[in-house]
Amino acid sequence: MEDITRDRRVAEDLRRVAQDFQRLGNELSTSANPNPFQTVATLALERMPTAYAASITTHSHGRFMTAAATDEVARRADALQYELGSGPCLDAIVDDAIYQPKTLLSTSVGPSTAVASWRSWGCAACCRTGCTSRPPESSGG
Structure with a gap:
C-alpha cells in the first residue's frame, strides 16, 4: 500500500485541515477563555x-x-x-x-x-x- 497522496486537490485539502488543527491547538493553548x-x-x-x-x-x-x-x-x-x-x-x-x-x-x-x-x-x-x-x-x- 502506498501512503503518498498524489492528487493535488486532496493534498491541499488535507494541508488546510492540518493547518486548521494547528491553529486550533495554538488558540486553545493561548486562550484566556476558561x-x-x-x-x-x-x-x-x-x-x-x-x-x-x-x-x-x-x-x-x-x-x-x-x-x-x-x-x-x-x-x-x-x-x-x-x-x-x-x-x-x-x-x-x-x-x-x-x-x-x-x-x-x-x-x-x-x-x-x-x-x-x-x-x-x-x-x-x-x-x-x-x-x-x-x-x-x-x-x-
Whole structure:
C-alpha cells in the first residue's frame, strides 16, 4: 500500500485541515477563555464565512446542553432543538452521524413542528458539521 497522496486537490485539502488543527491547538493553548468549547465555537464561526452563528451541543448523563455559543441566536436554536427533541445537532449526536441540511424549512429531518418553529423566528438556513469525541464514561451520545 502506498501512503503518498498524489492528487493535488486532496493534498491541499488535507494541508488546510492540518493547518486548521494547528491553529486550533495554538488558540486553545493561548486562550484566556476558561471554556475551550467557546474558543472552538468562535474559530468554527470564523472558518465558515457563510455562518451567522455557531454552537457546541454536548450530551452527558442523558441530557443535552449548550457548551458554547457565539450569540443568542445559536443558544435559541439549541434550546428549540432540546424542546422538540430533534434537530441537526441532537440528531448528529444520537445517530452518531454528520448532517448538513441546506435549509430547515423543507427538510424531512425532525418533526414538522420544527419547520414551523424555525420559520417563526426567521431562520432560513442551517449548516452543521458533526464532530464527536466520547470520553470512556460517556453515555454514548
